[in-house]
Amino acid sequence: MAGNRIGVLGAGAWGTALAMQANRAGSEVTLWVRDTNLEQMMRTTRENIRYLPNQFIEPNITITHDIDVACAADVLILAVPSQALRTLCITLADRIDEQVPLILASKGIERGSFMLMSEVVESVLPHNPIIILSGPNFALETAQGLPTATVLASKDRMLVERVQFMLSGHYFRPYMSDDMMGVQVGGALKNVIALACGMTMGAGLGENARAAVMTRGLAEMGRLAEVKGGRAKTLQACRHR
């Protein structure tokens, strides 16, 4: 992995925003759009009207529907919906070298298998190095260049440092973690707790109850992280450097 070519696979809000950020960071970015109509629109208007409206996509970002074009990269960001990740990996299997690092921006648990995203990828592409990219981030704000801290989790510190360099900017700061499982459990389950918090408020139970759901939710997520071989403390972001 010598060059600075990044292929972003998936042009939802997050994929598009990450492509814009990688471009700002000086990387050579190709954004793969699955849907042909959307790809046509994006090439014409330089805007992702469907998922990230009103944000200008710089002309030096290559927008393509051809996955082979996007795969000709030094590192790939996988940003498709979580239930579509396995299909994408199967598509990649005979297209990419096993040394190409894969940055997983998709969050969640695969239906049926209950696998986390890295487990899905490893089951199809067992050799490629994996880095987890996880929030707390809203795509729109990252696209707008508002200050954003994020996490890159991998066992390979050198690789994370390289990817940090390819993505970082004054207003986009990736922190390093070595707990891939903990970060993924948090990314997959945080919105469950957020929904419970919303219900708590909707039911008029008050701020104390919401705070209880949040702290107890963190405790539960920590236990789940440990079951998956991660660390509970990662769920509180206290060990990211």
Next chain:
Amino acid sequence: MAGNRIGVLGAGAWGTALAMQANRAGSEVTLWVRDTNLEQMMRTTRENIRYLPNQFIEPNITITHDIDVACAADVLILAVPSQALRTLCITLADRIDEQVPLILASKGIERGSFMLMSEVVESVLPHNPIIILSGPNFALETAQGLPTATVLASKDRMLVERVQFMLSGHYFRPYMSDDMMGVQVGGALKNVIALACGMTMGAGLGENARAAVMTRGLAEMGRLAEVKGGRAKTLQACRHR
């Protein structure tokens, strides 16, 4: 500590709410009010108009300005403003037995000494067992009987269980922790982070920036907890049982 008499020292919003909750839990509660005018008003109206308006204080809670009356208890809750805690402890020094457990509901750092609340108490009353009581709680909601989870932190598990019994109710649930320092650092510093979060939003920096301030703030609080002999992970409430 055989009986169930609780003396609550300090009739701010939190002291008043804790007195109401202890009463609900079936304990025999005396609430000490420092200010004579407020005490008169509270005895007449059964309401703490100044700090917790519109909440009825049950007649079986004894309201007094006489600290000796309040000190005739099996356990004391100290709920005065943090900068007044040392003065209160000096007042208590020749009034209470050194076996009486002290529940610290005051949060913060003493000006000048930079001591946490337990350190202030220990410097004046070195023998009394100390339990930290800490949120995330709003007094008003606890007074109203809305669902509230809280933390009781002490090295003495048996004592915490006894105090849990004296305070718990269907809608007030104290969790146990053995990390007094970690819990206190969190209680003292959380509002600093909250202010920073407010400034972040006020400056229009967005939700990602607020989330970054929050997660990095937790990381900093964790480091401070460790310096004080506590555990970083306590700051994320993931170990409370």
